[in-house]
Amino acid sequence: MRSSLLRWIGSTALLAVVMVGCDDPDGPDECTDRDADTATMDAATPEEDAGTEPDAGSALESPFEAITVLTFDAAGTLYVADSGDGRIHALTPPDATNPTAGTSYNLRDIDATLAALLGTTPSDLRVRDLAVHPTTSEAYIAIARPVGDALVSAIAVVNQAGEARLLETASSTSVTLPFAPADDFRFYNDFPSRDLSITDLTIYDGRLYVAGMSNADFASTLWTVPLPFDGEATVTTVEIYHGVHGQTETRAPIRTMTITEIDGEPTIIAAYTCTPLVTFPVSAIVDGAHVTGRTIAELGYGNTPGDMEVFDVTDMTGSTTSVMFLQNLNQGAQVIPLQAIAAADEGPGINTFLGLTRVDLGAFDTPMSGMVQLADQDPRRLLAIRRDAVEGDLELVSYLKGAYFRLSDFQSEYEVPDYVYPPEQDPTRQFQNMMKVEEGQEEFVVE
Amino acid sequence: MPGATRRTWLVSVAATFVLASVGLSARLRADPSIGSGTRELHRCGHVRVDPAALPRWVELAADEAEVEVRVAGASTPVAGSMAAEASAPTRRFEPVFPFTPGLVYVVRAGDCERRFSVPSEPPPEPVVRAVYPRSETIPENILRFYIYFSEPMADGDFLSHLRLEDVDTGEELTGVFFENIYELWSQDRRRITVLVDPGRVKTGLQAHRRWGRAFTAGHTYRLHVLPTWRSVRGATLREEYTATYRAVAEDRRRVDVGAWQLRPPASGSLEPLIVDFLEPVDHVSVHRMLSVVGASGERVEGRWQLERGERVARFAPRAPWSRDASEHALRADGRFEDIAGNNLGASFDHAIGEVRAEGEDRIVRRRFSVIRNGESNERE
Numbered sequence: 001m002r003s004s005l006l007r008w009i010g011s012t013a014l015l016a017v018v019m020v021g022c023d024d025p026d027g028p029d030e031c032t033d034r035d036a037d038t039a040t041m042d043a044a045t046p047e048e049d050a051g052t053e054p055d056a057g058s059a060l061e062s063p064f065e066a067i068t069v070l071t072f073d074a075a076g077t078l079y080v081a082d083s084g085d086g087r088i089h090a091l092t093p094p095d096a097t098n099p100t101a102g103t104s105y106n107l108r109d110i111d112a113t114l115a116a117l118l119g120t121t122p123s124d125l126r127v128r129d130l131a132v133h134p135t136t137s138e139a140y141i142a143i144a145r146p147v148g149d150a151l152v153s154a155i156a157v158v159n160q161a162g163e164a165r166l167l168e169t170a171s172s173t174s175v176t177l178p179f180a181p182a183d184d185f186r187f188y189n190d191f192p193s194r195d196l197s198i199t200d201l202t203i204y205d206g207r208l209y210v211a212g213m214s215n216a217d218f219a220s221t222l223w224t225v226p227l228p229f230d231g232e233a234t235v236t237t238v239e240i241y242h243g244v245h246g247q248t249e250t251r252a253p254i255r256t257m258t259i260t261e262i263d264g265e266p267t268i269i270a271a272y273t274c275t276p277l278v279t280f281p282v283s284a285i286v287d288g289a290h291v292t293g294r295t296i297a298e299l300g301y302g303n304t305p306g307d308m309e310v311f312d313v314t315d316m317t318g319s320t321t322s323v324m325f326l327q328n329l330n331q332g333a334q335v336i337p338l339q340a341i342a343a344a345d346e347g348p349g350i351n352t353f354l355g356l357t358r359v360d361l362g363a364f365d366t367p368m369s370g371m372v373q374l375a376d377q378d379p380r381r382l383l384a385i386r387r388d389a390v391e392g393d394l395e396l397v398s399y400l401k402g403a404y405f406r407l408s409d410f411q412s413e414y415e416v417p418d419y420v421y422p423p424e425q426d427p428t429r430q431f432q433n434m435m436k437v438e439e440g441q442e443e444f445v446v447e
Numbered sequence: 448m449p450g451a452t453r454r455t456w457l458v459s460v461a462a463t464f465v466l467a468s469v470g471l472s473a474r475l476r477a478d479p480s481i482g483s484g485t486r487e488l489h490r491c492g493h494v495r496v497d498p499a500a501l502p503r504w505v506e507l508a509a510d511e512a513e514v515e516v517r518v519a520g521a522s523t524p525v526a527g528s529m530a531a532e533a534s535a536p537t538r539r540f541e542p543v544f545p546f547t548p549g550l551v552y553v554v555r556a557g558d559c560e561r562r563f564s565v566p567s568e569p570p571p572e573p574v575v576r577a578v579y580p581r582s583e584t585i586p587e588n589i590l591r592f593y594i595y596f597s598e599p600m601a602d603g604d605f606l607s608h609l610r611l612e613d614v615d616t617g618e619e620l621t622g623v624f625f626e627n628i629y630e631l632w633s634q635d636r637r638r639i640t641v642l643v644d645p646g647r648v649k650t651g652l653q654a655h656r657r658w659g660r661a662f663t664a665g666h667t668y669r670l671h672v673l674p675t676w677r678s679v680r681g682a683t684l685r686e687e688y689t690a691t692y693r694a695v696a697e698d699r700r701r702v703d704v705g706a707w708q709l710r711p712p713a714s715g716s717l718e719p720l721i722v723d724f725l726e727p728v729d730h731v732s733v734h735r736m737l738s739v740v741g742a743s744g745e746r747v748e749g750r751w752q753l754e755r756g757e758r759v760a761r762f763a764p765r766a767p768w769s770r771d772a773s774e775h776a777l778r779a780d781g782r783f784e785d786i787a788g789n790n791l792g793a794s795f796d797h798a799i800g801e802v803r804a805e806g807e808d809r810i811v812r813r814r815f816s817v818i819r820n821g822e823s824n825e826r827e
């Protein structure tokens with residue numbers, strides 16, 4: 001009897017192992033045909049997790065440390081500013097076709113998509129910058145996520161259908177511009193400190209303009225180099241100052257800038273750290289120069305500018321205006337006609353305190369707020385990464401230039417199902433129908 | 448087999464099957480990776496995950512041609528490369544970024560799913576090591592603060608982790624610091640530079656005129672570094688850290704290297720060169736914008752150390768000073784700043800035309816000689 005009992009136990013046990021398996025019923029499977037010891041492996045210790053240097057044999061061959069700016073030139077070359085090592089890369093992305101080119105973006109939860117691509121969760125995702133490919137209209141998004149103790153950067157490419165991939169830098173040609181002046185390191189004394197955040201890259205007339213902000217001194221410099229970079233070009237360095245009322249001036253890092261012709265003269269319009277808008281001519285960018293910008297607008301305290309774009313807008317009557325669009329960090333974006341900037345530029349600039357009213361050159365305040373990043377998408381659209389106010393997720397959405405709002409953001413009387421448009425509201429109805437199609441809401445079109 | 452034994456065997460087999468299928472159906476109901484749609488997903492015995500190489504890559508064995516790896520709950524697959532191993536159907540999936548410890552990943556092959564994760568340890572809690580300036584007083588027109596952490600810190604919304612109060616009035620000050628999407632971290636992410644909004648520091652600007660300087664001489668201020676701040680690895684500060692300051696009159700004087708008081712070391716010794724700047728200076732400037740050179744211009748290797756208050760610094764050489772009284776020089780780059788942002792070229796806020804020209808004045812030299820034995824130790 002005992003032997004059969006043993007056989008009973010043995011066969012039961014054997015079957016139990018086969019049927020229950022080696023999985024932990026409550027957690028993730030680590031089931032293999034190896035034994036349990038190898039399933040509980042240690043994650044790399046902080047010492048092994050090598051910060052910005054990936055271990056040998058890792059798939060992580062990102063050439064980027066800390067991307068802060070992305071910008072395209074008209075030919076489709078992507079310039080990437082890496083504030084980690086102070087280098088600018090010029091990449092030619094491999095050819096791609098975008099079947100959704102020319103349409104609008106209406107992507108909710110873009111952070112979930114990008115985080116999933118990186119193998120992490122949205123709370124670990126950082127979005128650094130946005131640029132739109134001039135021919136494919138794909139969105140190039142500089143992103144970063146923690147790897148051990150470091151934040152490592154990559155570039156994601158997204159189209160209007162929400163398809164996302166990581167840019168393969170291996171198959172892109174790349175040139176590196178070591179633009180930071182060598183004498184920055186002359187006094188370097190083994191003190192670990194990254195000095196510079198590159199805050200803007202602008203391309204104009206075959207030259208690259210680079211603005212940076214130091215985390216250790218308040219000197220401010222603008223660098224420029226001719227393109228294409230052939231290894232021989234000299235970097236032009238100028239110090240940028242902000243003049244106030246013709247009396248005092250201060251060194252002033254540039255936050256964002258654009259270069260455009262004002263009354264036929266190539267002019268830099270810049271937003272500084274201390275005050276919103278100054279101008280200075282491109283012709284002042286001469287090696288070693290000390291350049292003072294002319295303040296043309298003071299948009300008031302609390303206005304922290306973000307990205308700046310210049311484009312043409314055609315209104316419903318068909319007339320076209322050139323405008324400067326200034327995104328703000330904590331309030332709605334502002335649109336200022338270039339003509340107003342040109343007029344202000346002709347004058348002496350703001351040099352008296354006639355009251356404390358803001359001098360905004362007739363800026364039009366748009367309801368576009370909560371923008372994390374902004375880019376010029378195409379002649380009709382701006383592209384924005386914005387944070388949903390309620391849910392907190394990131395969205396990648398297009399805005400129509402001239403309208404500067406999205407119909408689906410608002411609940412209005414027009415959307416009540418039995419609303420009837422009277423004949424005089426026909427243009428409104430048609431405009432709204434057009435916006436509904438733009439925003440992927442065709443089902444709500446009212447004929 | 449004898450009849451009784453056979454019966455026992457059959458009973459035990461039956462019992463085991465009953466028990467196992469009860470257990471199995473309970474597992475099927477409980478396991479969220481197995482859906483309850485019109486199609487039952489199978490227990491994927493043939494899909495195997497070998498976690499031995501985590502977090503760098505994972506080896507998968509599945510019969511299906513299409514195998515995908517995703518973060519659990521995500522609809523976009525993880526970017527990476529799938530390569531066949533020598534012994535099919537095993538293949539290796541190598542993500543572009545290493546798998547994140549603590550996160551659950553799903554391998555999907557046809558209708559089958561399999562999960563894995565990299566075990567994580569709770570990350571160390573960061574603490575604030577220091578806030579600079581370390582002095583008790585700050586000028587009204589102070590330009591920046593630095594915060595040092597024990598761990599690399601994550602970025603994002605840094606101002607939400609800082610609180611500044613006027614201790615005398617009890618009021619919380621807002622709009623003092625420069626809001627910037629480009630947070631100014633050191634390369635190792637252990638130091639952040641927090642700028643006072645230059646619009647309020649500068650004279651003549653609307654922000655300054657309307658709201659004045661952020662700090663008023665005579666008042667006491669307390670800066671709180673809040674324990675909501677996270678490290679890159681995700682742990683929050685162990686505790687809140689505070690730094691208290693009393694504001695004094697503004698400093699709008701250009702830094703004058705000629706006025707610095709130098710106390711040279713003895714020749715052949717390892718004594719430090721002592722420099723009294725006569726005012727609090729930016730400690731990063733001391734480390735980055737000063738150097739000491741010997742008679743033939745060669746750099747003297749050594750280490751700077753600041754006294755509290757950042758008014759005095761000591762430079763200790765790595766090797767003894769030369770034995771003869773050869774002339775040395777302390778070199779200062781024009782960008783060397785005091786804590787109000789005044790540098791060698793000009794004060795932060797200066798009249799147009801006051802800025803020194805580029806060229807020679809970019810580096811200012813103070814010459815000194817090491818003291819030979821028997822000579823007096825007077826300051827230069």
